[in-house]
Amino acid sequence: MESDLSQCSNAVLRQAMRRLGQLYDEALAPSGLRATQHALLSTIDALGAPTMGLLAERLVMDLSGLGHTLKPLARDGLIARLPDTRDRRARRVTLTELGRTKLAETTRLWRGAQDRFESVFGTERAADLRAVLRLLVSQEFHDAFAAGIPLTGQAG
Amino acid sequence: MESDLSQCSNAVLRQAMRRLGQLYDEALAPSGLRATQHALLSTIDALGAPTMGLLAERLVMDLSGLGHTLKPLARDGLIARLPDTRDRRARRVTLTELGRTKLAETTRLWRGAQDRFESVFGTERAADLRAVLRLLVSQEFHDAFAAGIPLTGQAG
DNA sequence: TTCGGTTAGTGGCATATGCGTCTTTCTCGT
DNA sequence: ACGAGAAAGACGCATATGCCACTAACCGAA
Incomplete structure (x- = not known):
């Protein structure tokens, strides 16, 4: 029927x-962090000291x-929110020393899960999936959806 | 870099x-329900009067x-949890009259979002995406992941 | 029948997230 | 320089979910 969840x-x-x-959570369990938290730390690290807004946009x-x-990450001392000297409304999110150490640990565990997923699901299939999901997340799709106009046929 | 979220x-x-x-939530907003809640009502309806366990498994x-x-759905009178006469541990989840009415409403709204998504993202691309995700959710993948054995190359 | 192990749910605790509202700053236009 | 409106977060409130501990029922085997 048309209401079939699948x-x-x-x-x-x-x-x-x-x-x-x-x-992924299971794989990261030894670190005490969830996969979402690892993604957070990882992104903060990649961006350096992003403002909340930029970080939110990227995620x-x-x-x-x-x-x-x-x-929770701030409470556990993995990150810090520093005031931005330029714009006093903004907050710069940064990793603390402890945060950097933790990230190194979760990255190791994450890689294990990632490799396992790739090998089990299939490297190509996994890459294709990510590509389609990236398109779904893209601004182009967002705009197209808002306008109700089909996406132009780029690789997906 | 390898830690790139994408x-x-x-x-x-x-x-x-x-x-x-x-x-989807935006599309369902007029009904006051979230997409997750519509999925819940829809699945309960499709299964008749499932036990919590069966419902959880399907979802x-x-x-x-x-x-x-x-x-929240029980509080708002959309569903009811009836004791199972056979097994007194089990609970049968059912839609109330109000729940059925609400489901009809959300289904209409849901169809709008679904159609819009299909036409914008592409019918074929959407179908392919669902197929890959279904494989990801399948028991076969779950077992394969647990065993660390690559999935046999079925259509995905 | 009775005891031990299993199964179905419940409740507490904690994270994951979105929305609306409020305060503090910024930014401009005049 | 001043006031209206925009922009960045902070917070409370509510849903979405998972894990663990605990209780009530069931189900076999002895």
Whole structure:
């Protein structure tokens, strides 16, 4: 029937997220951090000392949601929020020494899960999946959806 | 670099979920329900009067997580949890009259979002995406991942 | 029948996120 | 320089979920 969950892109995406999230979380468990937290630390590290806004944009997250998510990491001393000297409204998020150490640890564990996923699911299939998801996350798709105009046929 | 988020299947999947979830939620907003709640009602309806366990399995959710998620729906009178006469431990989840009415409403709104997504993202691309995600959610993949053995090359 | 192990749910605790509202700053146009 | 409106976060509130510990029921084997 048309209400079959497997036909709803959003529902299937959510199920997949729960499943894969569990696998990655399991792999990262020894570090005490979740996969989402590793992604957070990793992105902060990659951006240097991003403002909340930039970080939220990169993670495709709501600004306030990001704020909530960062709290446990700040509480545990893995990150710090420094005031921006240029714009006193802004906050620069940075990794602490402890945060950098933790990131090194979670990165090692993450790589294990990532490699395992690739080899089991198939390197090519995994790469294709990421490509399609990246398109889904892209600004082009977002704009196209808002306008109700089909995406121009770029590689997906 | 290898820690680039776009290279992490799990991270990209999560970003895509946030993005798509927002679009579907927006479409369902007039009903006052979230996309996740519509999926819940829809699945309950499709299964008739499933036990919590069966429902959780179908939704690829944790049993207790499902219990929490059902609370708002029960509070608002959209579903009811009836004791199973055969097994007094089990609970049968069913839609109330109000729940059925609400489901009809959300289904209409959901179809709008679904159609829009298909036409913008591309019918074929959307179908392919769902197929890959279904494979990711499948028991075969789960078992293969646990064993560390590559999936046999079925269509994906 | 009775005891031990298993199964179905519940509740507490914690993270993950979005929305709306409020405060503090910025930025401009005049 | 001043005031209106935009921009960056902070917070409370609510849903989404998972893990663990605990209780109530079931189910076989002895």
